[in-house]
Amino acid sequence: MLILAIESSCDDTAAAVLDNDRVLSNVISSQFAVHAKYGGVVPELASRCHIEAIWPVVNEALTAAGVSLDEIGLIAATQGPGLVGCLLVGFTFAKSLALVRQIPCVGVDHLTGHLLAILLEQEKPAFPYTALVVSGGTSSLFAVSSPIEFRLLGRTRDDAAGEAFDKVAKMLDLGCPGGPAVSTLAEQGRADAFAFPRALADGSVDFSFSGLKTAVANQVSRFLQQELPVPKADICASFEQAVVDALTEKTITAAKRCGHQRVVLGGGVAANNTLRRQICTRCAEERLQCFLPSPVFCTDNAAMIGLAGYHQFVAGNTIGSDADAFSRSPLN
Structure with a gap:
């Protein structure tokens, strides 16, 4: 069955065509140039x-996949979470197209797309596995038992990791x-230049x-107050290392508590090279398998939405034309 998938949760307009769980095309249109001058979306x-x-x-x-709209048998679209105005564009388009074409439509939780994105790769993990989804809006750990079964293990109590990156950049x-x-x-900097805190000691996986x-912020302020040049590279390296340490150790702890042998990354921050290297090293030390999606499947894309939608459809979960988008995920 050919699936048309649509993603519009934030600032990327994306569409993909899949043949069941195999990607035929994956197109992403970025709005970076539009928002750059405002410092954010x-x-x-x-x-x-x-x-x-x-x-x-x-x-x-559709053109890249070499198929026509007449051949599409299922439409999957991101239903949430995200910016509601953005979600409504893609989700309403998908529902309307499905209604006109008289084909089924599936609403997909964006987080499940990230949790399953690794299944788009040639080397796929078996279930169950522990998954870390880390992005600008989410830093959460899940136990993934099947393509439709997810259990929250831990989440951020305040800022998401990607949000912290953006704030430090500002x-x-x-x-x-x-x-x-x-x-x-x-x-270009030294990761040990500043002893920034790691929230690791409370025993939770939040x-x-x-x-x-x-x-x-306090460190930057000290340099400015003393009218000294801010060592931006060292601050960035030390900050990044603190984030990566927390993400890695909490993920390893969660996997061991669940008795899982496999660890999976997902979300935009999963494309971070330092995180990818360190979590692979730590998994090897703990004799765990580590699975990393390609960077194109880490950031927002429609291929992962199509894959999650395919599994929802197989499970019998479709939506009607009155279904609405949601800004917060029930999973999180």
């Missing part, structure tokens, strides 16, 4: 850009998007990054 502008891009992106995905005037800018500059963010 402007929801109203993002919604308008989705309206302009949705049909051209869908048409490009403190240091590194531009937008903040995560890649911090990571790039961190490569995350907390607000204290780390405050510590960075």
Whole structure:
């Protein structure tokens, strides 16, 4: 069965075509140039850009897959979480198209897309596994028992890791998007230059990054008050290492508590090279298997939405035309 998948939860308009669980095309239209001058995503502008891009992106995905709309048997779209105005563009488009074509439609929780994105790779983990989803809006750990069974193990109590990256980038005037800018500059710095805090001692597998963010802000303020140049590279490297240490150790702890032998990453921050290297090293030390999706499947994309939608459809979960988008995930 051919599946058309649509993703519009934030500032990327994406569409993909899958043959069951095999990706035939995966198209992403970024709004980076639109939002860069504002230092972050402007929801109203993002919604308008989705309206302009949705049909051209869908048409490009169909063309790249070498199929026509008449051949599509299922439509899957992100139902939430995300910016509601953005979600409604893709989700309403998907429902309307399914209604006109008289084919089933599936609403997909964006988090499940990240939890299953690894299954798009040639080397797939067996179930069950522990999954870390880490992005600008989410830092959560899940026990994944099947393509439709997920149990929350831990989550951030305040800022998500990606959000902390963006805020540190803003403190240091590194531009937008903040995560890649911090990571790039961190490569030139020393990770042990500053002893930033790691929230590891409470025994839980929840995350907390607000204290780390405050510590960075205080350090930057000290340099400015003394009229000294801010060592941005060292601050970035030390900050990044603190985030990676927390994410890695909590994930390992969660996997061991669940008795899982496999660890999976997902979400935009899962493309961070320091995190990828360190979690693989720690998994090897603990004799755990580590599975990392390709960077294109870490960031927001429609292929993972199509895959999650396929499994929801197989389980008998479809939606009607009256289904609505949601801003917060029930999983989290």
